[in-house]
Amino acid sequence: MAGQPEAGAGAGDGGTEGTEGTEDVSDLFRAVGRQIRTARERAGLSQKELGQRVGYGEEQISSVERGRRTPQPEFLATVDELLECGGLLAVAAEDVERAKARRRVRHPxxxxxxxxxxxxxxxxxxxxxxxxxxxxxxxxxxxxxxxxxxxxxxxxxxxxxxxxxxxxxxxxxxxxxxxxxxxxxxxxxxxxxxxxxxxxxxxxxxxxxxxxxxxxxxxxxxxxxxxxxxxxxxxxxxxxxxxxxxxxxxxxxxxxxxxxxxxxxxxxxxxxxxxxxxxxxxxxxxxxxxxxxx
Structure with a gap:
């Protein structure tokens, strides 16, 4: 197989995200990310401080809050308890799991x-x-x-x-x-x-x-x-x-x-x-x- 790989792919993965069936999923991840950001700011924590408490890096927290990285159920449950969200994020974990099954990445x-x-x-x-x-x-x-x-x-x-x-x-x-x-x-x-x-x-x-x-x-x-x-x-x-x-x-x-x-x-x-x-x-x-x- 030959083609045009992307820069620095390091084992490939330079494909583009498919649009079919992904927009609703992306919207959900962005909405959950906004909820996390709001709860974090309400608690007076920086992204770095939240990351240190849940075992994530500052950039990972930023990616989740912007909807770029899939929020994992364990992460949502931990953040929900830490930031006293009353189960709001923990419940969202079920929707995220269903959304993950629908999301596809379309590669070249x-x-x-x-x-x-x-x-x-x-x-x-x-x-x-x-x-x-x-x-x-x-x-x-x-x-x-x-x-x-x-x-x-x-x-x-x-x-x-x-x-x-x-x-x-x-x-x-x-x-x-x-x-x-x-x-x-x-x-x-x-x-x-x-x-x-x-x-x-x-x-x-x-x-x-x-x-x-x-x-x-x-x-x-x-x-x-x-x-x-x-x-x-x-x-x-x-x-x-x-x-x-x-x-x-x-x-x-x-x-x-x-x-x-x-x-x-x-x-x-x-x-x-x-x-x-x-x-x-x-x-x-x-x-x-x-x-x-x-």
Missing amino acids: EWFRDFAALEAQAVELCYFANQAVPGLFQTESYARSVFASRQPFFDEESIEQRVTARLARQELLIRWPPPTVSAIVQEAVLRQPFGGPKIQREQLECLVKVARLRHVEIQVMPTLSEDHAGMGGPFTLLEIKGRPRMAYLEVQHTSRLITDPEDVRVLAAKYGSIRGQALTTRESLRLIETMLGDL
Whole structure:
């Protein structure tokens, strides 16, 4: 499969959100977000303060309040109790669950095959040496990625792609979740992409994601004398009952790989890169050190 991947997709996901059956859902999410914002402001809390109390980042709270990120039922119940909403938000969780089932993200034709497979994956492995994998990107980082694309996207296209990317991240919180591992080049994390504030938010997000039980993040150090990933980024995915597959995106070309020998070579390469990278604990400490230096 070949096509025109979006800038910095990091395993694809640059599609636009479909309009069929989604407007009512978006309106609902925006309405719930306004209710959360009103309750938060009434309680005298900033987005950062609310996030700290419920285990969310400031940007995540902002995304939920603007209707960009799906408000999860557990989040709504917790916020309802914390902000003394009298059950208003907890009841809305039922409507949100029904709306989630109706909401679809429509990807470009070149990406749809992979998107359908990814949604079924029980295991995902990423090697990223250009940008943070799309599955882990914050809203601001994703917007910077799409804004830097050449040729340029217009503002509407950027917003559509950011929304689609955030929707894709629900893969991390579904049940049961897929097993996810990622190896990220150190230089990617040190680059102040979008500015220092966005870099800090992205690193903070990676620290939180790395602590999820089903996610492992490793950093390939710049000073490593060995590097089996010089051929560029790639993704491995596995669906229950089917052979492992791979996906490539580079310089306006995308390809879904199903040939067993080609997939075997990439899987072996991933194993080598993983052995050359820092351990998960070492990687977490390095990211935390980067945060302390900002």
